[in-house]
Amino acid sequence: MIPALMPTYNRADLAFERGEGAWLWTVDGRRFLDFGSGIATASIGHGHPHLVQAIAEQAAKVMHTSNLYRIPQAERLAARLVETSFADSVFFCNSGAEANEGMIKAVRKYHAENGHPERNVTICFEGAFHGRTLATLAATGNEKYLAGFGPPMPGFRHVPFGNMNAVRDAIDGTTAAILVEPIQGEGGVRPASLDFLRALRAACDEFGILLALDEVQTGMGRSGKLWAHQWAGIEPDVMSSAKGIGGGFPLGAILAKEKVAQYLKPGTHGSTYGGNPLACAAGNAVLDVVLAPGFLGQVDRVARHLWRGLLDLAQRHPAVIEGVQGAGLLLGIRLKPEVNNGEAQNAAVAEGLLTVAAGMNVLRLAPPLIISEAEADEALRLLDRAMLRCTPSHAKDAAK
């Protein structure tokens, strides 16, 4: 018989009751070091007192009023995001897919309003992940995810990630935008080179098309800067954010330059929940933590510490690990083809460490941004044991 909870996920048989910082406890009392953060979402860890208090206080006052009225918490959060980013204006929604969906609408609207409705194709990349709605599935372009869901939404074209020749070849009179993740998260924690991001910006300027960044996974401090594109010294025209911005409370956002945002007038786009007082109280609390002096510097420091430890881990386990990739606290251990990342994930669980598998046979690490160097060391110790569990027996014999 089908479970009451629809079986859309392959869930591990673990249920958590309580969390504190980077640690989670199951209902049966086991403790895990959480280097997955609920897929890069519990950005400031579990049970962060400031976030808990902000949510509790707002919940007691008023949670939801709808966008029929002004929402001071949303006005404040938007103003702070504008102040700390390239953007002039922000739209709030509830998830990453929804932010991307709105962003795709925004780039099409921009060209339509500028007299070019034929410019409605978004160039996307192989290995991308943009969400599970019909439009974002088409933007994702993964045959496995599209299968069975009818004709993919038109208006998307895919080229190899990192290949500037292919991008320029794909640009024509129908191109509206280039949509790219600064680091492909689900696709295998693959960073775009900073030069590739700069070249995309230049091509967009050259051809009058929009640069749309999907920073759903890479944003809100995950890379060691507030937004990952800041490492490249470029600015997008429009950007999506979600996951980490609510610290675990569902919140998504479209950040846009005025030239794009100006066309999203009343009646063009909307959301019932989007940017409600409770979600924005959570967003403001996360921002308080991430923007506190020294916070991002510490993320960068602990990330570099973890990176060095992972390089060392790779050296100790040449039969298991092919390489290490990623940036900031979004890191991937690329495994040898004979070692399956799902099995490696289970081996880590057996050692008390939570990670997330990603594409390209990568074991993804996305710990809460608040981890200490000691917690990074603890994760490395647990990974060392997990990698030993994954070592093929012939390699174990050779190492003796």
Ligand SMILES: *Cc1c(COP(=O)(O)O)cnc(C)c1O
């Ligand atoms: C997770 C993710 C999404 C989808 O976000 P949802 O909140 O699951 O809809 C989109 N883009 C990227 C880069 C993501 O990592």
